[in-house]
Amino acid sequence: MELSRFHSAIEQIAADYKENLIENNLVTLVAKLASLAANPGDISVGQAFKDQLNSIRSTLNQSALNLAEGELFETINDYGLAKYVGNGLFDLIKAVLDENQLTPSLAATEIEKVRFETAKKLGVVTAIDAAFSEMEVEYWSLEPGQTEMLINLPMDEESKTLEDLAKEAKDWHQICRAIAETFDPEQNRVTIRTVASGSILLYLAAVSSFIYGTAKCLKGVNQILAEVIKMKALYKQLVDSKHPDSILKEFENFHEGKAKLDLEKLASTLVDEHYKGEDQGRKHELKTSLSISLQRLSHKLATGTKVSLRLAAPKKPKIQEGEEATPEQKATLEKIEQFEQVQIEVDSSKAALDYRAHASELMAALPAPAPEASDDSEQK
Numbered sequence: 001m002e003l004s005r006f007h008s009a010i011e012q013i014a015a016d017y018k019e020n021l022i023e024n025n026l027v028t029l030v031a032k033l034a035s036l037a038a039n040p041g042d043i044s045v046g047q048a049f050k051d052q053l054n055s056i057r058s059t060l061n062q063s064a065l066n067l068a069e070g071e072l073f074e075t076i077n078d079y080g081l082a083k084y085v086g087n088g089l090f091d092l093i094k095a096v097l098d099e100n101q102l103t104p105s106l107a108a109t110e111i112e113k114v115r116f117e118t119a120k121k122l123g124v125v126t127a128i129d130a131a132f133s134e135m136e137v138e139y140w141s142l143e144p145g146q147t148e149m150l151i152n153l154p155m156d157e158e159s160k161t162l163e164d165l166a167k168e169a170k171d172w173h174q175i176c177r178a179i180a181e182t183f184d185p186e187q188n189r190v191t192i193r194t195v196a197s198g199s200i201l202l203y204l205a206a207v208s209s210f211i212y213g214t215a216k217c218l219k220g221v222n223q224i225l226a227e228v229i230k231m232k233a234l235y236k237q238l239v240d241s242k243h244p245d246s247i248l249k250e251f252e253n254f255h256e257g258k259a260k261l262d263l264e265k266l267a268s269t270l271v272d273e274h275y276k277g278e279d280q281g282r283k284h285e286l287k288t289s290l291s292i293s294l295q296r297l298s299h300k301l302a303t304g305t306k307v308s309l310r311l312a313a314p315k316k317p318k319i320q321e322g323e324e325a326t327p328e329q330k331a332t333l334e335k336i337e338q339f340e341q342v343q344i345e346v347d348s349s350k351a352a353l354d355y356r357a358h359a360s361e362l363m364a365a366l367p368a369p370a371p372e373a374s375d376d377s378e379q380k
Contacts, residue, residue: 017126029111148206171296190210
């Protein structure tokens with residue numbers, strides 16, 4: 001992950017810990033439990049404990065970290081922070097209390113362990129944020145009105161050559177080019193904003209219409225891949241149930257090549273619905289180009305590549321009561337509405353399954369990648 005993005009994520013986690021008084025709330029909860037253990041029959045003491053628990057529940061449930069995306073989500077999950085922030089922390093607290101609900105003294109001891117581990121883990125996060133700030137490491141986040149696509153390419157150490165990277169870049173250029181021509185009438189360029197390590201992380205700057213188009217493509221491809229996995233599971237059930245070979249063969253014949261046909265149909269539908277060009281010959285070529293691009297995209301998703309789409313809506317203009325919006329303010333409001341619609345597509349485009357566990361099945365069902373020359377319907 002690029003360092004300024006990592007710093008931004010670390011700062012948000014540290015701020016959440018400090019601003020929501022997590023340490024103080026856990027100390028108080030331990031004290032309430034200890035008091036409950038010493039006064040088991042006192043109704044007021046029991047209510048005080050419940051009130052504190054509900055207060056912690058509310059605080060953690062409202063944490064912005066529960067909605068983490070992008071680098072913030074990656075930082076929380078990759079560095080084992082999920083159970084120390086937001087709803088993850090409350091789930092941990094609740095599990096401890098459920099296990100020790102009959103013995104408040106033991107519960108107090110176990111919650112103290114949770115407090116200690118949380119303070120230790122997030123203390124490190126706070127120290128990293130302070131060190132980065134002292135060293136003047138920059139923060140980075142999407143500015144209002146910016147959009148971005150992150151491509152996370154899986155890579156084992158020292159397993160790829162520059163030639164492999166060049167081919168990967170060319171594949172993504174062709175995928176992005178076909179999507180851009182389909183959805184962006186102005187055909188704005190998709191440019192590299194940042195390249196970072198980890199796996200290989202490509203941060204691409206693009207206009208919102210491209211992000212919208214990519215979301216539509218991802219949504220369709222994810223549905224097709226999910227269907228492949230579902231059919232493979234169903235076929236296994238038929239085999240396990242010892243259905244006749246004739247039925248199994250008929251099932252295989254029906255689904256053989258279906259993924260390719262579905263991808264072709266998806267490409268054709270997207271071009272018909274979204275391409276604004278008047279050249280019918282080019283429109284036909286674009287259907288072929290987008291179909292091949294979707295086939296490439298499906299292969300990459302099936303083998304572990306992750307695509308994240310991000311956008312930050314413009315700031316809402318301040319319009320005085322009784323005054324009419326200026327042309328500039330109206331344009332901003334229209335752009336905000338557009339971003340909201342794009343965000344809906346982005347949210348619905350996220351895969352519900354981890355394809356890595358089904359990679360071999362998916363690769364067997366997907367069409368083989370087309371030769372380089374067959375996709376060369378270059379924009380004139």
